[in-house]
Amino acid sequence: MSNKIFFTPGPTQLFYTYQDHFREAIKQDVGSISHRSKEFMRLFQETRENLHQLLELTDDHRIYFTGSANEIWERMVQNLVINRSHHFLNGDFAKKFYDFALQYQKSPSKTESPFGQAYESMDIPEDAELCGITLNETSNGFMFPAEDIYQIKNENPDCLMAIDGVSALPAIPIDFNYIDTAYFSVQKCFGMPAGLGVWIANKRCIEKAKQMETDGMVTGSYHSLTSFEKYGQKNQTPETPNALSIFILGKIAEDMLRRGVSHVRNETVYKSTILYQTAESVSILDPFIKEKKYRSKTVAVCNVQNGSDTVIEVCKKKGWVLGPGYSDQKQNQVRIANFPMHSKEQVEQLCDFLIREFK
């Protein structure tokens, strides 16, 4: 590995144990064993169990693996929405999920707010079958408060609550009693190379997909929810899976369990606090999200006076890679990731440097 530290919001810095787990995987022939073998089923089960415990899922939740979080947007539209999904949309990633529903010719509705701004209402249409909420909008650093999610679920118990946990889970706590389905990718909080999505779905989701199939609807093929569940019951996958990444994900989940998930989350809060304090005290930086309750704890997004190039370049010389703003904000903003593998010391050093350099 180079001497750089990636504070980019994903792909990002590799988890500090990633290479050790890779070596262990090679030693155990994880890249060569059959995905129908007992060895595979054992590692698959272990990863699922570790994630289950780490995310504090209910007995009702199941875990499946896809190629990306993008794929999960698509699979949810195919498997959980007959006519209408509803989307809370104040950022690029929430918009993508909404666009996927449009591309599949559903009739999605949306509660829209200017990018990065809070929503005026938590009401959703009565006929919404699924409600898509982005817990942490990686593109602009807006955090959807958990309490608002619980309120929406309480007011709409029949609507499937679908949480985009990309760049949030497991660092941001969420009570899965209120969540029917959620998903994330491993190149954020788990510090792994990209190429694996994790889909969590409860029995209500599986029942819905089954019903849609009974009613003659197309829910996909090998990665339909019922196909996932059929193979998942045997601790297998429909296709030859990315066993190596599934193995390593389980091991990193175990590392986090060993540290304690509350410890991981407390550190996230601490590091996020000093990041925003720094942004507020440094003349050229200004947190994009104004109200503290909506500020992402894992991706701090800041407007940068006179453009993002200077601060990115100066940090690069120190070996610290910051993320530019997303899409059309590339030149105006920086995004600084604060994931579980970014240590307190690393974040403190970065903050000290920014204060010295730009005070």
Added chain:
Amino acid sequence: MSNKIFFTPGPTQLFYTYQDHFREAIKQDVGSISHRSKEFMRLFQETRENLHQLLELTDDHRIYFTGSANEIWERMVQNLVINRSHHFLNGDFAKKFYDFALQYQKSPSKTESPFGQAYESMDIPEDAELCGITLNETSNGFMFPAEDIYQIKNENPDCLMAIDGVSALPAIPIDFNYIDTAYFSVQKCFGMPAGLGVWIANKRCIEKAKQMETDGMVTGSYHSLTSFEKYGQKNQTPETPNALSIFILGKIAEDMLRRGVSHVRNETVYKSTILYQTAESVSILDPFIKEKKYRSKTVAVCNVQNGSDTVIEVCKKKGWVLGPGYSDQKQNQVRIANFPMHSKEQVEQLCDFLIREFK
């Protein structure tokens, strides 16, 4: 890595340079860099160029990356078939592709033959938009002769020829002038851990997908062929990709180019010849495919007298992992992979041992 040698038909023995390329990828931060960065675009382009050269594609062919070959079956049904695909079907994997078309409520037709047996006719229906042919049926070791593929294309120039190259490419030569689309996964001839599919499609395929979209059909979302092409033109992918595997795939393709693709193919023929000679001379083994012209050069499938357990166990003690038969043939057959990373010496040793042990 353990001391085992995996002769399983995929996942299989890792390519001998796999770990070196992994280390180089880590050194270059491939797991951390942005998939919108110049570094990524450069490696993406390099992998595409190496594969293009290795597979001797035409200027008309483009390369895209998916999560698996299963995904490509699905994407082809979504993007290239309005009503009817035709499938040559004498094995489990060809059947899966056919089943995917059924699941998407197309009206696929098929030329069926008992599993592992040759087809009586090369005729296909006039209204078939796409013809699915499995070059190497990994489940039973049937090889579809290239000349028959060229004949079908000559007789049906308007039909898109779709070649399942899983466990065949690049070890089995095929003239891409006759092929519109083809696909494979990396855990076979490239000796990589699973989790990456490679989709080759020419301009006619892209035009067809575009037309289907213009006509209001659903072709998927982020992984529709037009989305792949839109990002592909920039040497990017629609979603955050498995950059690590794309990098390593390109390096292994380069290794094969350095050895020379004709050398790789000649060795494949030599090793395959001694494998079948061994099977024919050993009392308990009997090649499943009787006619030599239909015998797979990369996956030798043999019936085993009194069940496959004994030969698998005896070889296991030597550190050689053979594949059992596929699905309901598990107990009756062995499958021995002969991929580019299986060296002449390894195959010769295995054959010598089988002859000594079971003559």
